[in-house]
Amino acid sequence: MxxxxxxxxxxxxxxxxxxxxxxxxxxxxxxxxxxxxxxxxxxxxxxxxxxxxxxxxxxxxxxxxxxxxxxxxxxxxxxxxxxxxxxxxxxxxxxxxxxxxxxxxxxxxxxxxxxxxxxxxxxxxxxxxxxxxxxxxxxxxxxxxxxxxxxxxxxxxxxxxxxxxxxxxxxxxxxxxxxxxxxxxxxxRPEMVKSRTLNASQQIYTQLLSLVSQSNFSIPDVVKTVEKDTGMSFKLLRFANSAVYQRRQKVETLRQAIVFLGQKELQRFVAIIALSELGSGKPEELLKLSILRARFCEMMANDLSTAKLDPSHAFLTGLLSNLDAIMNDTIENLLARIAISEKISDALVAKKGPLAFLISLINAFERANWPVIKQACERLQRPEVEVANIYKQAADWVETLND
Known part of the structure; x- marks a missing residue:
């Protein structure tokens, strides 16, 4: 059973x-x-x-x-x-x-x-x-x-x-x-607020999101931007030494962390930290939900190799899917400030394309909407239990980030 x-x-x-x-x-x-x-x-x-x-x-x-x-x-x-x-x-x-x-x-x-x-x-x-x-x-x-x-x-x-x-x-x-x-x-969901002006720190993090949203972003450009924020280097080191990687030897310098993480993991880290800083003052669960969506979409993109989905695009789509609630603005206004892939924009604004379908699937899991999950799995030609296991693995991964 x-x-x-x-x-x-x-x-x-x-x-x-x-x-x-x-x-x-x-x-x-x-x-x-x-x-x-x-x-x-x-x-x-x-x-x-x-x-x-x-x-x-x-x-x-x-x-x-x-x-x-x-x-x-x-x-x-x-x-x-x-x-x-x-x-x-x-x-x-x-x-x-x-x-x-x-x-x-x-x-x-x-x-x-x-x-x-x-x-x-x-x-x-x-x-x-x-x-x-x-x-x-x-x-x-x-x-x-x-x-x-x-x-x-x-x-x-x-x-x-x-x-x-x-x-x-x-x-x-x-x-x-x-x-x-x-x-x-x-x-x-977004809260109605009077002012949506970004402060200096938020502008840095928005800039970082723009940088890492590019398929072939420049690592030196990201590092230069990271160094503008005094706490970012510490967080990068902490991430590199987290239980996610199970390292025996501790990463001690920013350069070591960058070399160890590589482009893909650096992109993931910077996106997560930038989003968490933009969401300062918001419920921690909102950020965890965003990261869970990101990891789930990334894992599904890897699993659905025939769909030719870019896992990094899938990760960013899931991560940014709550950006309106984090920033208290419409997703249209927010993405206008970020030089983001058209595929990601289509998924989050127009709600169309395979990336939007993955967001609708994770939304169904969040609400335990089993009939919708069943229909989605039939469309993907994947057993429900396999997709459910990906959801559970994604949730487990999010919890390891706290270790």
Whole structure:
């Protein structure tokens, strides 16, 4: 039996990362696989997608994992460390005495309990008293419906989580209503601001993006621009010595780093650092999302050799796909400042071409839109599980950058 997983960030009020929800795909159901305890135990022992895989996917952050009534009664959550997961009870569960007993046991053993897509009924009262987190679908209930639901839980002392928050206005409204945790891609959308003038540092980083966006860029030109920023050399050295490369001997000088990295890796590093500096003050998760898109698109371009996609173009397309949210401006205005390939521009502005198709595919993974993923894989003539594995490898790679 094969299954795979997508992840969605859950943020705090300050837009810092709280956890990821892991959404498993197993046949037609997007839930924790309803498999036997023996099989689950075997997979855990083998270090498959569950235990070590979860830690890699979340970068040691908490993981929200959906559980069915059957998996709760089988005590499947006990196979995972209590300090690594949040046990999320699906809204389809019937809160029988056996389910309540299982959840209470988990709570007593230190597990955090969340109720998913919650809508109040008296039958859920025993689980409300146990729960630490209650999740509401912001889109399905609307502001009035949410208020009515929350008014029914006056005695609840836990945390409210608003999911499907898609705009900054919705994020602000949810905070005002008393929510503390937020799930959705509002942080990957531009905020309306009065001034979009670039300061001196931002101009340097925009210049760097322009330089490395060229297929045959000049390394001396990049180095000259890097040296204008006092922190860039340090970051380049840190990148060259990161766990990504698993070097035995430390790189100690800028020249060594440049020689070691070579043109391709230097391009990748400069693009990532330039984007991170342009996004200073933005949620860290926004940059991680951009890098994940970049790596996924690059790996897919390498895999799809018959499509004759330039992997470096694919990487930059993914990396720049959130530039509007990072810079709070339209993608059209921003790309006008960067001398960028027409293929990349077509993908990001006109939303056309094979690079745009890769962006739509990674967007589907971000939202766990399995039907769209299936259609895309059929079009690419690639098995879903292979493409899903590329997504997971890309997510793992992003986490190694923090090491």
């Amino acid at each position: 094969s299954f795979y997983v997508a992840r969605q960030p859950i943020l705090k009020k300050d837009k810092s990362l709280f956890a990821y929800e892991l959404l498993f795909r197993n046949g037609p159901e997007n839930a924790f696989p309803d498999i036997s305890l023996d099989e689950a135990t075997q997979r855990l022992v083998e270090g498959s997608e569950f235990n070590s895989g979860i830690q890699q996917l979340t970068g040691n952050s908490l993981a929200f994992v959906n559980f069915t009534a059957r998996s709760l009664k089988q005590r499947l959550p006990l196979l995972m460390p209590h300090d690594q997961i949040v046990v999320e009870l699906l809204e389809t569960i019937t809160p029988t005495a056996a389910v309540v007993e299982a959840v209470l046991e988990l709570k007593q053993k230190g597990y955090t309990i969340a109720l998913d897509d919650f809508e109040y009924s008296d039958a859920w009262q025993p689980l409300i008293e146990i729960a630490d987190i209650i999740k509401y679908d912001f889109q399905a209930l609307g502001a009035n419906g949410l208020k009515q639901q929350m008014d029914l839980l006056q005695g609840f002392s836990g945390v409210y989580l608003a999911e499907k928050i898609e705009t900054h206005d919705e994020f602000t409204r949810a905070k005002e209503m008393g929510f503390s945790l937020f799930q959705g891609y509002f942080f990957a």
